[in-house]
Amino acid sequence: MNGASREALAAARERLDALMDGTSVDAGAIAEQLASVTALLDREVSLRRVLTDPAQSGEAKAELATRLLSGQVGGETVDLIAGMVRSRWSQSRDLADAVEELAATAELAAAQRAGTLDSVEDELFRFGRIVVSSPDLRAALTDRTARGSAKAELLGRLLGGRANPVTERLVVRLVTQPRGRSLEAGLESLSKLAAARRDRMVAVVTSAVPLSDRQKERLGAALATLYGRQMHLNLDVDPEVLGGIQVRIGDEVINGTIADRLDEATRRMAG
Template sequence: MSSATRQSNAAARERLEALTDSTSVDTSALAADLLAVTAVLDREIGLRRTLTDPATAGQRKADLVTALFSGKISAIAVDLVSGMVRSRWSAPRDLVDSVEQQAAYAEIIGADKAGALDEVEDELFRFGRVVAGSTELRAALTDNAASNAAKAALVQRLLGGKAKPATLQLVTALVTQPRGRSLEGGLEEYSRLAAGRRGRVVALVTTAVPLSDSQKERLGASLARLVGRPVHLNIDVDPSVLGGVRVQIGDEIIEGTIANRLDGARQGLAG
């Protein structure tokens, strides 16, 4: 992400935070409006080029947003997108990506206000693990030949009444508007957004057996001291690691499993 896009994305995030500070704002409805804008910008190449053209005055671009979307989406969504097109973007796609990200973040803000953000983080992780373990399910959710209505209905059958509304909406948005992302990649992105709302980082922890609550607390505290920020643990139980713990935070991996030690020993013997 370029410096210009990074700054513009951060400004959009701050504006979204300010706009949703009022308890009267329906964050889920706002998210739906922003996804509708995402779909239009994704489809209309000329429009997104115009809205990111540095030679066009910001107010003119904002006026175009107002003319196109007023009466079709909420005033708060128009306000947010109008502000975004006044900013500088390194590439037209960056604006589309950011509008979509603000839609996801609006859902996350709503979950946080409802006291359900931890559950949403866990549900996104567990759903990702379910998808990773079922080739058939993943194929059904990513089938380009299937209609969006059919994929949304499948998500509803899987998560409706079982997961938080924000989780349901986020997964539905991902399978109906993947925009070139993998399902797993999109779920990981949402997890990072959710963790970022609390100023946390996400650690994927792989163990041979489930950890007790006290073990999770100790591990979380140790990792927080290591990275200097609070850590949200996503626990994946995998008997093949035999014992020990494997931790991944971003691109960094802390490997302490017995299986890895055995592999190292085998390689040493083979050498």
């Protein structure tokens, strides 16, 4: 997002965070309601355009959103959406993207409140690795001709009783409502949101063998010092790296593997 949309999303995040501070708030219910609003905005493009029309006053747009949503979702959710449409948005789709992010953030806030946010982060990463290693499963979950209910049922069999309920809801929502993203991109986005709940960055660490607790502690401390923020380490084992580790933080890759050094040596010899 750029310009006005970025500012509008930042304001919406603050309002949601303030709401989540209330112990009586049902974060899971708000997440579900925000997801339903996202689906509405995706489905009704003309409505989305009206609610983001810069020629209309913020109050008029808020009143319209309130009339449409009252009785369909809870009062807290109505207030959140009304506040969002009062803001200016660079593109109409940005509003739907922002509501979707708030839905995921509400789920993660519920996990944080329950003390299970770390587990959700790890499960999202592990599920991504399962998808990567199973082309048949990925094909089934991304098949555009398959019904969303069938995909949800498949995920229920895979995750039900094995993963945190927040993880399951996030993954089901992502798979059944991909909104033009790849499954991998969606899972990575969720992992970043989870890390942001603790003001942390995500580092994907690939090694030939599992790291010891001491090694993980030292690596996390070194990366935190280097980047100036705490790190959540997503750990993956790949025997093909031969030795050492590879660390990916966003688009930046730090290579320290034997395989990488061999590749570099081969390139030099060829040159």
